[in-house]
Amino acid sequence: MSETTSDAALRERAAKVIPGGMYGHLNAAIFAPGYPQFFVRGEGCRQWDADGREYVDLMCSWGPVILGHRHPRVEQAAAAQRAAGDCLNGPGPVMVELAELMVDLIPSADWVMFSKNGTDATTQALMVARAATGRTKVLVAHGAYHGADPWCTPSLSGTTPNERADLIEYPYNDLAGAEEAAARAEGDVAAIIVTPFKHDSFEDQEMVDPVFARGVRALADRIGAALVIDDVRAGFRLDLRGTWEPYGVRPDLTAWSKAMANGYAIAAVTGVDALRGPAQTLYSTGSFWFSAVPMAAARATIETLREIDGPALMERAGTRLREGLAAQAAAHGFTIRQTGPVQIPWLSFAGDATLDKGMYFSAACLREGVYLHPWHNWFLSAAHTDADIDRALAGTDAAFTALRAKFGAD
Amino acid sequence: MSETTSDAALRERAAKVIPGGMYGHLNAAIFAPGYPQFFVRGEGCRQWDADGREYVDLMCSWGPVILGHRHPRVEQAAAAQRAAGDCLNGPGPVMVELAELMVDLIPSADWVMFSKNGTDATTQALMVARAATGRTKVLVAHGAYHGADPWCTPSLSGTTPNERADLIEYPYNDLAGAEEAAARAEGDVAAIIVTPFKHDSFEDQEMVDPVFARGVRALADRIGAALVIDDVRAGFRLDLRGTWEPYGVRPDLTAWSKAMANGYAIAAVTGVDALRGPAQTLYSTGSFWFSAVPMAAARATIETLREIDGPALMERAGTRLREGLAAQAAAHGFTIRQTGPVQIPWLSFAGDATLDKGMYFSAACLREGVYLHPWHNWFLSAAHTDADIDRALAGTDAAFTALRAKFGAD
Incomplete structure (x- = not known):
């Protein structure tokens, strides 16, 4: 596989015709390293980046997608x-x-x-x-x-x-x-x-x-x-x-x-x-x-x-995610805070003022096919089924393992 | 046919749930009397209002439509x-x-x-x-x-x-x-x-x-x-x-x-x-x-x-419209000014500071199936063929006749 991904090639072209190659809240340069900039497909609560990688999406395009793509x-x-x-x-x-x-x-x-x-x-x-x-x-x-x-x-x-x-x-x-x-x-x-x-x-x-x-x-x-x-x-x-x-x-x-x-x-x-x-x-x-x-x-x-009753569906999905993340953090020895409503959640790590752990964790989730954000709240949709949340939790569990290998438990 | 058109019925409902029933540049209350507020269909350079009336459209939705609807x-x-x-x-x-x-x-x-x-x-x-x-x-x-x-x-x-x-x-x-x-x-x-x-x-x-x-x-x-x-x-x-x-x-x-x-x-x-x-x-x-x-x-x-070469097509259509309107005004005994580029034209009447003639003329055009504006510039599109312009000119000719009956020639 070539070092030059489609995303990298698109970024190179974008840098010539768009200031900084991208701007605004979807500018991947201001997330954690490794985030793809370009996306090509959405279906329900899944999205695919320009290199064909599939993600369980916990950002919903920063909020707009509430019933899932192509409802x-x-x-x-x-x-x-x-x-x-x-x-x-x-x-x-x-x-x-x-x-x-x-x-x-x-x-x-x-x-x-x-x-x-x-x-x-x-x-x-x-x-x-x-x-x-x-x-x-x-x-x-x-x-x-x-x-x-x-x-x-x-x-x-x-x-x-x-x-x-x-x-x-x-x-x-x-x-x-x-x-x-x-x-x-x-x-x-x-x-x-x-x-x-x-x-x-x-x-x-x-x-x-x-x-x-x-x-x-x-x-x-x-x-x-x-x-x-x-x-x-x-x-x-x-x-x-x-x-x-x-x-x-x-x-x-x-x-x-x-x-x-x-x-x-x-x-x-x-x-x-x-x-x-x-x-x-x-x-x-x-x-x-x-x-x-x-x-x-x-x-x-x-x-x-x-x-x-979309809010109830999102509450169910968000609660399942929150409980799953809480159990995983405890099992891996991390103290986390989960704040905001479960439908619009966010997770932070105790003592992580520099966001080092948060950045590492979100990048690790990304590699595991889970798209979430290191410093902006997340969004759930009515398209997130229990199975989707469980798929996301499988990814976050692997990310906690990677986080522990890197930083050790709290 | 009932006095209550679909447009009138929609306006009555709109007045309850939208301030003034409508606002902004598409607020028909600020054009000339008789303008429909609601539209249901567009095809090429034609539009249909909520009562099914068809118009040769010389406004192009105030600019956005440049190749015609549903291109x-x-x-x-x-x-x-x-x-x-x-x-x-x-x-x-x-x-x-x-x-x-x-x-x-x-x-x-x-x-x-x-x-x-x-x-x-x-x-x-x-x-x-x-x-x-x-x-x-x-x-x-x-x-x-x-x-x-x-x-x-x-x-x-x-x-x-x-x-x-x-x-x-x-x-x-x-x-x-x-x-x-x-x-x-x-x-x-x-x-x-x-x-x-x-x-x-x-x-x-x-x-x-x-x-x-x-x-x-x-x-x-x-x-x-x-x-x-x-x-x-x-x-x-x-x-x-x-x-x-x-x-x-x-x-x-x-x-x-x-x-x-x-x-x-x-x-x-x-x-x-x-x-x-x-x-x-x-x-x-x-x-x-x-x-x-x-x-x-x-x-x-x-x-x-x-x-x-869209601009050339619009120039051709706009020139045909301008020349046609000039000939009609002369024939009906009105002194008009046609200003701006032919692709984004406007017509005004000499000595019509109050816009009385302009308002009457645009309302008369509307009744003849030609949609244009009394005090905002018009827009042509690449979808306006010679036949469409000729259809519009047939309407404006009838409107000039009505105008002459109302105000007399200059």
Whole structure:
């Protein structure tokens, strides 16, 4: 077998015509060594890289794939719409049907606006809040990811101070900190934006403290600001009604994207009735925002998730994975932390601040045909059967063995 | 036939679940009375609304459709890619192939970054310019449309002063004005952004003065700023190499979207080699930016446009339309102006500042089965045959007759 894999050959070509050969969250150069950059096939919860290697996929393309690749019902709905029309001079009836479905499903949704990127939805939500309040500032949790526009990208490169000047940071799960941040804004808070749990990269995830969730709701009400939940990453995996619904905390606005159409490009903002008027005052649009095929795919995805109780299936798969990993770590003598909801899990090793063990482990999993991530949370789908999880666990067991040979037990 | 059309019934439902029933550039409420909101089918250069009415389409979904709906080669390329995989854990080989094609085709392109919306591309281009220069200000033509993010949306609703604070306006086609704007920035200009011609809504279009084009290129060089051409709207219709290539003026960065994949959602920034390093420093990404199907569609679209000389076909169709409209206006006794390139035309009536005639004319065209726009430029596609244009002209002739009956000749 040649040293030059297809992936290596593609990277060499890519380096000439794409800055750095790749960029953004799928840039394999920023994962662990050995990660393939290019992929050629997906089927259910399996993916194949450009060298034909098959993986049990625990990343789901960083969230979008929630029913598995090439899900028949979603593909049929998309194909039927495509045969009629996609990008037309107006939306199709499916836009109304999808909006009705979401308003029916999501208790905090009286209306929906569609777009393409998660960033479109978070940005649009803040615009609605600002239009409603006439205020400028937004309270945002330190280190939270809300997208990659200049106002929110984690890197300051290419951004200006003015583009960040309307943000005031608060510490996640710290209500006193959020109240202090609000006080600093001196009555000028348009919105408090919050992810449904803390899913920042490079660190353990943290579920929301229900006291904090209820507290920011009360804070927003007290200061007349909109509470915006950024459910782009977590949406549709824990609770189809919205990730904070089990806590009884309802937002004024929610940003959705990623999993809502099983990989088709779509995003949405849902909002309460009081914000309908302000939402109408925006000029917010895009060339492909009203295309019918992704809407047909979204409708089929959400209906399917509701019918099969997708979150319960992902909870079952995630629990099996979490229990299996816990048993393996104990058997191999490693102290691990598994954080976040089981449907969107992450694993870290005790005392591994440098991520040396995490990087080694994820690369070892990769060699064993299991695709997961060393410093970003993982995602399960409704396509992960017990057998798929067991196949993944066979790979992680071998990876723990390799890890022990390299680092020794804790 | 019932008073309640399908369109009316859909609007009634939409009003309950979508702010205003619709929003953005496809919101029919902001065109002329009588425009349908919902569309159900597209084929070549024809579209059908929710009540089954067929139109010769002169809007091409506001630009994206350039080869006609359901173009066999584009659909085949998309379907083949879809059968393998779309939204995977990394891009497909098609990302490299598409980037190579664009670098080969576009003289000012040494590299490409892909995204989803035209707004993503204009925003990303400014980020690259800012990363390269370490500067903050951007010179932007008064009234130009560069997208719908807070920094550029035509409405101030939902935006903050800080989000606009890094823009300095200049008058289009006014080199002294651009130089004055640059002077106001006192050495802090990261970029000059410019559309390849003036295509602002509600007014006659204006081709670029080649002296201005060469002048802003020289100005950017003199002050060390990047020249950014926003070719999102015009790209691929006048010259596949970039709309200013015939003038011999090459940008440092170009934003592309709309027509590049015949309706599939994709956008791109191309740039010169000197900006490759700065581009690598950005964190700019999106959940669906690396999906393979729109890239396969883009590759097929651009290759087809190159092989059939798409711009020449659109020029032929546009010239036939322009000449036909000119003859009809003269015959009916109206003084009209037809502005912009023939591939992206617009028609206005002399002394019609209120757009009363324009609105009436476009609504009359609609009733005659011709879809065009009263205050936004139109778009032709390579699917518009002589027979299609003649069919459109039959409709416009009847509309001129109706216009004369209503307003009398000039």
